[in-house]
Amino acid sequence: MPPTDKKQVPFRGGGxxxxxxxFAGLAVFAVIxxxxxxxxxxxxxxxxxxxKPSEAFGALVELVRSGLLVKHLSASLVRLIAGWSLGVSLxxxxxxxxxxxxxxxxxxxPLVSALFPIPKIALLPLFVIWFGIDExxxxxxxxFGTLFPTVIATYSGIxxxxxxxxxxxxxxxxxWASIVRKIILPGAMPAILAGFRISASIAIIxxxxxxxxxxxxxxxxxxxxxxxxxxxxxxxxxxAILSGIGLIAAWxxxxxxxxxxxxx
Amino acid sequence: MRLVLENxxxxxxNVEVLEGISLEVKEGEIVAIIGPSGCGKSTLLRLxxxxxxxxxxxxxxxxxxxxxxxxxxxxxFQDFALLPWRTVRGNIALVLEDHxxxxxxxxxxxxxxxxxxxxxxxxxxxxxxxxxxxxxRVAIARALSVRPAIMLMDEPLSALDxxxxxxxxxxxxxxxxxxxxxxxxxxxxxxxxxxxxxxxVVLSRRPGRVREIxxxxxxxxxxxxxxxxxxxxxxHLWQLMRDEARAADRELLDAANG
Numbered sequence: 451m452p453p454t455d456k457k458q459v460p461f462r463g464g465g466x467x468x469x470x471x472x473f474a475g476l477a478v479f480a481v482i483x484x485x486x487x488x489x490x491x492x493x494x495x496x497x498x499x500x501x502k503p504s505e506a507f508g509a510l511v512e513l514v515r516s517g518l519l520v521k522h523l524s525a526s527l528v529r530l531i532a533g534w535s536l537g538v539s540l541x542x543x544x545x546x547x548x549x550x551x552x553x554x555x556x557x558x559x560p561l562v563s564a565l566f567p568i569p570k571i572a573l574l575p576l577f578v579i580w581f582g583i584d585e586x587x588x589x590x591x592x593x594f595g596t597l598f599p600t601v602i603a604t605y606s607g608i609x610x611x612x613x614x615x616x617x618x619x620x621x622x623x624x625x626w627a628s629i630v631r632k633i634i635l636p637g638a639m640p641a642i643l644a645g646f647r648i649s650a651s652i653a654i655i656x657x658x659x660x661x662x663x664x665x666x667x668x669x670x671x672x673x674x675x676x677x678x679x680x681x682x683x684x685x686x687x688x689x690a691i692l693s694g695i696g697l698i699a700a701w702x703x704x705x706x707x708x709x710x711x712x713x714x
Numbered sequence: 715m716r717l718v719l720e721n722x723x724x725x726x727x728n729v730e731v732l733e734g735i736s737l738e739v740k741e742g743e744i745v746a747i748i749g750p751s752g753c754g755k756s757t758l759l760r761l762x763x764x765x766x767x768x769x770x771x772x773x774x775x776x777x778x779x780x781x782x783x784x785x786x787x788x789x790x791f792q793d794f795a796l797l798p799w800r801t802v803r804g805n806i807a808l809v810l811e812d813h814x815x816x817x818x819x820x821x822x823x824x825x826x827x828x829x830x831x832x833x834x835x836x837x838x839x840x841x842x843x844x845x846x847x848x849x850x851r852v853a854i855a856r857a858l859s860v861r862p863a864i865m866l867m868d869e870p871l872s873a874l875d876x877x878x879x880x881x882x883x884x885x886x887x888x889x890x891x892x893x894x895x896x897x898x899x900x901x902x903x904x905x906x907x908x909x910x911x912x913x914x915v916v917l918s919r920r921p922g923r924v925r926e927i928x929x930x931x932x933x934x935x936x937x938x939x940x941x942x943x944x945x946x947x948x949x950h951l952w953q954l955m956r957d958e959a960r961a962a963d964r965e966l967l968d969a970a971n972g
Contacts, residue, residue: 618795621765622809622860623785632808636799713799713840 506686513687518672523691525667526657529585530695533592534653538646541597545604549638550630559605566598571659578664588660595656596649603645607638640714643707650699654692669695715779715786715863716740717762717898722771723921724757730921731757735771737915737924739864742894744934746911748901750955750962754922755900756868762898763787763866779863784813788862792869794849796841796856803828803837806856813860823859831855831885847878851885865897871906883909884938891935904955908948909937916954919962926954 483503489495490502513519547554548562570591577587611634619629661670669691676684717739724732731754739745747755760766762773764787779786796805803824810820828834831851841849850870857865871879883906889895890910901907907914908930916925930947932940 614791614793614795615797617765618789618791619808621763621785621787621789622856624809624812628812632811633797636797639799711799713842 501683501686503686505683506690509681509683510687510690513672513684519691521667522669522672525665526661526669526695529588529592529660529668530653530657532585533589533657534596534650536589537593537596537653538600538649540593541600541645541649542604542642544597545601545642546608546630546635548601549605549608550634555605562598562601565594566602570595570656571663574660574663583664588657588665591660592653592656595652599649599652600642600645603641603648604638607641607645608634610641611637639710640707643703643710646706647700647703650703651696654696654699658692715896716776717787717864717896718774718776719758719762720772720774722758722761722768722773724754724761724766724769725921732761732768733921733923735917735922735924737927739896739898741896743912744890744895744897744899744910745913745915746899746901746907747915747917748904748907748951748955749917749922750919750959751902752962752965753917753919753958755902755917758917758922759789759866759868759898759900763789765789780861783861783863785809785860786863788857788860788865790850790853790857790865790867790870792872794841794846794853794873796849796852798841801838801840802833802844802852802855805841805852806859809856809860827855827859830858845878846874847882850874850882854885854889863896865895867897867899869901869903870899872901872903879906886910887934887938904948904951908944908951910934914947914951916951919958919965925958 486495486500487503490497490500513522544554544558544562548558549555573594574587574591577590581587581590615633615637616629619633624632657668658670658673661668662674665671669688673685673688673692676682676688719735719737722732722735723730735758737745747758749755757766761768764773775786797808800808806824806827807820810823815823825834828837831854833848833851833855836844836848836852841852844852850873853870871882874882887910899907899910911930912934914928914930916928917923918925928947928951930937930944932943937944
């Protein structure tokens with residue numbers, strides 16, 4: 451046998467599986483803030499375009515010290531929590547009905563499709579007439595905004611429950627209620643929780659929009675006032691608070707997912 | 715209790731899947747049903763347990779099931795059908811929860827079936843943590859917990875690899891030797907049929923008709939050691955099935971399968 455070339459087979463697998471890198475997210479935040487602070491301090495970014503992050507932070511501290519933060523934040527959180535929880539509970543109930551009953555499906559599913567794409571903020575004037583200028587109209591805006599995505603998430607979740615599990619339940623003589631409670635609802639839970647994630651963001655967006663149209667207190671009102679006085683540092687402080695609310699809501703839903711879906 | 719199928723026929727839309735099928739499962743007997751894929755054998759099993767209504771014919775229970783039987787006709791599914799959000803214990807508890815049982819009674823049943831299927835160590839595991847073979851053992855434990863009169867087994871080994879299949883087959887043989895359960899056992903695997911069936915019903919391709927019913931007179935527990943005699947039966951069955959299988963293989967798959 452003549453001597454042959456030996457060559458290692460080159461590795462060409464791997465990749466396509468992003469891993470979690472600790473603190474990378476925080477580092478990106480920090481780098482942006484530092485660059486921004488340096489840019490504004492050096493005069494490269496004029497204060498008119500963007501205030502210094504330190505000024506925005508100062509505005510936030512001022513807001514806390516004046517006691518107004520509690521007022522704004524509590525007004526917003528009450529609306530947010532009331533509107534979102536009413537919206538998702540009604541939405542889950544309707545979604546279950548549409549998922550389980552032929553009449554509800556044929557009667558309501560087209561209505562849901564027709565009402566879902568309407569921007570609920572456009573209906574705010576109507577809600578003001580129906581539910582009053584105070585909390586009612588704002589809560590209603592959030593309620594209707596979160597209702598429809600929840601309905602759709604719930605019934606599509608029910609549609610996707612493994613039919614063979616339902617058949618198994620029937621074959622062991624489980625009652626209808628048991629099949630719904632122990633097989634269909636847990637099976638639809640991942641989709642319902644994914645719906646919660648989306649509806650929580652929608653709720654925050656609608657909260658601010660509703661508060662900008664007419665509210666004395668609330669993060670949206672605070673941002674609007676800051677904007678009309680060109681107090682951009684206060685405006686950014688308000689936006690940071692909203693971002694914080696969003697992060698906390700996402701974290702809370704993440705915890706709920708970890709608890710309800712621990713079997714995955 | 716005996717299960718009697720009388721002149722069953724069934725169709726999906728325009729497609730005739732079963733035609734004039736009559737057979738019975740006697741007490742303590744395993745009846746295997748084999749046939750090419752798409753011959754309607756899984757449909758027949760769904761009809762037998764009342765999960766689907768037959769287009770024609772009658773399905774009868776003759777005689778009362780044992781007094782302590784909670785679910786006389788109990789399935790074992792090919793895909794196991796375990797709830798992924800319940801542990802092994804929870805999956806067994808599921809089928810007992812709708813029956814009026816004292817909680818210590820329920821606990822005792824669960825302990826009993828777990829130990830009979832050697833699953834005690836896995837009681838708190840979730841299905842995703844189990845291999846296919848273990849999942850099917852859980853499904854068997856679940857079926858035993860309701861003390862069935864007749865088990866309806868829908869290709870219970872088809873989703874498993876060859877080694878696991880052999881192990882579970884030994885489990886089935888052991889289980890039958892101890893408990894003499896009755897079963898309707900649907901499979902497309904000849905070996906499974908001859909290893910477990912007292913009688914083997916050969917179905918033709920669609921529409922499924924009974925082509926032949928074969929009795930195997932070797933006791934189930936002796937079959938592993940009498941492979942030569944068994945081989946004669948397998949060969950005969952293969953002769954019967956071969957042409958059907960070939961013809962079925964060349965058909966267009968335009969109908970609901972099963």
